[in-house]
Amino acid sequence: MLGRINHIAIAVPDIAAASATYRDTLGAKVSAPQLLPEHGVTVVFIELPNTKVELLEPLGDASPISAFLAKNPDGGMHHICYEVDDLMAARDRLIEAGARVLGNGEPKIGAHGKPVLFLHPKDFFGTLIELEQSADVSTAV
Ligand SMILES: CC[C@H](C(=O)O)C(=O)SCCNC(=O)CCNC(=O)[C@H](O)C(C)(C)COP(=O)(O)OP(=O)(O)OC[C@H]1O[C@@H](n2cnc3c(N)ncnc32)[C@H](O)[C@@H]1OP(=O)(O)O
Numbered sequence: 001m002l003g004r005i006n007h008i009a010i011a012v013p014d015i016a017a018a019s020a021t022y023r024d025t026l027g028a029k030v031s032a033p034q035l036l037p038e039h040g041v042t043v044v045f046i047e048l049p050n051t052k053v054e055l056l057e058p059l060g061d062a063s064p065i066s067a068f069l070a071k072n073p074d075g076g077m078h079h080i081c082y083e084v085d086d087l088m089a090a091r092d093r094l095i096e097a098g099a100r101v102l103g104n105g106e107p108k109i110g111a112h113g114k115p116v117l118f119l120h121p122k123d124f125f126g127t128l129i130e131l132e133q134s135a136d137v138s139t140a141v
């Protein structure tokens with residue numbers, strides 16, 4: 001079911017400062033900020049040879065990452081995003097297996113313009129998992 005790691009996400013209190021650190025200290029190429037009000041975050045992406053890092057900052061009063069940052073005020077690893085070749089089949093299989101799909105279980109369009117779903121961290125060893133519909137069906141293993 002799982003394909004490539006599409007991105008590793010880090011929640012940060014200040015996305016401008018974090019972008020500057022990745023750019024100036026780590027020499028990374030950092031994208032312009034994307035405001036995603038439907039997801040309650042502002043994101044930037046750092047393109048790497050084999051995957052991406054996503055930096056996330058809360059956007060608005062009801063951001064789903066505000067509680068995480070309250071517990072981790074300096075920021076922290078927030079989620080891992082795996083690509084899947086059939087998001088709806090993956091969702092149905094996970095629900096069948098008793099995993100909690102977050103929200104109403106219907107995919108939303110993510111930062112890359114593709115459908116995404118999230119799985120509860122308590123079902124996956126304290127790790128929030130994002131699943132993203134892959135563009136290329138050959139990525140699935
Ligand atoms: C889609 C756009 C973009 C993209 O890549 O395209 C994004 O990735 S947007 C990313 C932001 N959106 C989301 O994260 C949506 C899914 N997340 C949620 O619905 C919430 O964050 C949720 C439910 C995972 C946690 O919400 P909250 O922290 O408010 O709830 P709780 O305090 O009840 O947490 C329950 C329990 O889980 C622990 N927790 C919370 N977040 C994480 C995390 N990121 N990693 C690991 N564990 C997490 C939290 O500490 C609680 O544990 P407990 O032991 O019960 O205290």
Ligand SMILES: [Co+2]
Nearest residue numbers: 009054081130
């Ligand atoms: Co993400």
